[in-house]
Amino acid sequence: MVAKQTGEGPATGRVWRARPAWLTFALFAVLVLALLGTFALIFTTVDAERVQREQAARTSAVLAALDGIVAATLNGETGQRGYYITYDRRYLSPYEQGHAAYTSEMAALRARLGQDIDPRQAALVDEIERLGDAKWAEMAGTVELVRRGELVEARVRTLSDEGQLAMEGLRQAVARLELTERARLDAASDSAAAAEARVMPSLGLLAAIITIALVLGLWQVIRTAQAQAAAANAALIAQARDRADLLAQELNHRVKNLFAVILAIVKMSARGDAAAAPAVDRIAKRIHALVTAHDVTQGRLDGEGEVDLADLVAKAIAPYRSDSERCNLDGGALVVSGRHAVPLGLVLHELVTNAVKYGAWAAPGGLLEVRWAIEDGAVRLVWQERAAQTLSVPEDGVPAREGFGSALIRSSERQLGGRIVRRFSPEGITVEIIFPHA
Numbered sequence: 001m002v003a004k005q006t007g008e009g010p011a012t013g014r015v016w017r018a019r020p021a022w023l024t025f026a027l028f029a030v031l032v033l034a035l036l037g038t039f040a041l042i043f044t045t046v047d048a049e050r051v052q053r054e055q056a057a058r059t060s061a062v063l064a065a066l067d068g069i070v071a072a073t074l075n076g077e078t079g080q081r082g083y084y085i086t087y088d089r090r091y092l093s094p095y096e097q098g099h100a101a102y103t104s105e106m107a108a109l110r111a112r113l114g115q116d117i118d119p120r121q122a123a124l125v126d127e128i129e130r131l132g133d134a135k136w137a138e139m140a141g142t143v144e145l146v147r148r149g150e151l152v153e154a155r156v157r158t159l160s161d162e163g164q165l166a167m168e169g170l171r172q173a174v175a176r177l178e179l180t181e182r183a184r185l186d187a188a189s190d191s192a193a194a195a196e197a198r199v200m201p202s203l204g205l206l207a208a209i210i211t212i213a214l215v216l217g218l219w220q221v222i223r224t225a226q227a228q229a230a231a232a233n234a235a236l237i238a239q240a241r242d243r244a245d246l247l248a249q250e251l252n253h254r255v256k257n258l259f260a261v262i263l264a265i266v267k268m269s270a271r272g273d274a275a276a277a278p279a280v281d282r283i284a285k286r287i288h289a290l291v292t293a294h295d296v297t298q299g300r301l302d303g304e305g306e307v308d309l310a311d312l313v314a315k316a317i318a319p320y321r322s323d324s325e326r327c328n329l330d331g332g333a334l335v336v337s338g339r340h341a342v343p344l345g346l347v348l349h350e351l352v353t354n355a356v357k358y359g360a361w362a363a364p365g366g367l368l369e370v371r372w373a374i375e376d377g378a379v380r381l382v383w384q385e386r387a388a389q390t391l392s393v394p395e396d397g398v399p400a401r402e403g404f405g406s407a408l409i410r411s412s413e414r415q416l417g418g419r420i421v422r423r424f425s426p427e428g429i430t431v432e433i434i435f436p437h438a
Contacts, residue, residue: 027213034209041202045195048188055188059181061112066174068105069128072098073135073170077163080139084146084154095143099136106132124177131173135166307341309334309379313370316348320356324364331372336379340435343412347420350405351383351431360385360428378418379437385428393424 079095082088106129113121138157145154310333321327336344360366365388372381413420418435 027216030209031213034206038199038202038206041195041199045192045199048192048195052185052188052192055185058112058114059185062109062181063178065105065109065112066128066178069102069109069132070171070174072101072105073132073167074098076102076136076139077167080143081158084142084158087146092143095139102132102136118180121177121180124173124180128170128173128177131166131170135163135170138163138166306335307338309336309344309372309381312341312345313348313372313381316345317352317368317370320352320361325356325361325368326366327368327370329370331370331381334372334374334379336437340416343415344433344435347409347412347433348383350408354405354429355385359391360387363388366428374437377437378434381433383429383431383433385430387428390426391428393426 076095076098079091079093079098082091083095109128110125113125117125142154142157142163145151145157310329310331313329313331317327355361355366355368360368367386369384369386370381371384372379374380409420409422416433416435418433420434421432423430423432
């Protein structure tokens, strides 16, 4: 019995620990399926509403064209009868205008029905055109008889049923085409309404699934946090910190090795060339200064101890200083907490790099002034650049986009526990760094 209990205990624990992973996967799968289904329904609804809008626009245009055909034919008939009764040629003007409008509206009708016209509608359009042409042919014959003075023949033609039958057939064909077009609009509206009716229940179901997933997810997070809190101890945390420190030291070591390799390459490239020796010497000094600046800006891994602010500023800008890059430092010795070394060193490195690329030191003759002091228990450092030529700055003084340097400055501002204010002007940038002295 003891052996059995000993064998089952670890297995049961492993199954229980594996359960949250399967639960997370199941919840994720259900949520994804629900989202996909809802998106599909929404897409179907949007498409149905689009079809409905297009059909409504088409139906409106078709009905307008049909009304125009009937109205144009009636106007033509009015002008034709007025000319027959009064023999006044002025009545021919509405007759001719009606014929032109009939031709235009007939062409517009075919264009508005488009290529997806069904066979029944195509047959009705042909019938409307045939009856309309017959009516206009009857009216044209009467007008021609009156124009030639054959009034008896014109009266006989007018009193015949030819024109009446053509007009009545035209009205009936127009009415049938209107019915078919309205039926298409009703079908599109019903389809859109049905799609909308399906969306609301699916959204309710999705909301319920999301709520259940959130509740179960919260339950899982709580259980995971409890398990992690029970398993955590001071020894594990210390080991993790030791590993992090070791990695940081290894990274710094590799960076220094990289500087050493670069320095060796520079010296090897100028070996045997006496003329290049002065330039190589200057480059080597700058590389050594970069190594020193790297050491300073990295600070102490434990953030303890104190740092001389004057030394931090001087070493940060040392690799870039020369006779053409003027610099004034004012502030003297000022000791700050070691925990400020890393964020402050990173900010100084970013500022001096930008000064070389875009600011005061981008062209010969620029001036950089850095001054610091303690004011009201806080350290206030002012970085001010004066370029030799006018710089291009944004109209509102704020860059159009935020790059990595701006994000780094904001992060360092939080680590310093103070504030960093940047002001851009055509003369150069002014940066004010204020943080607690203690």
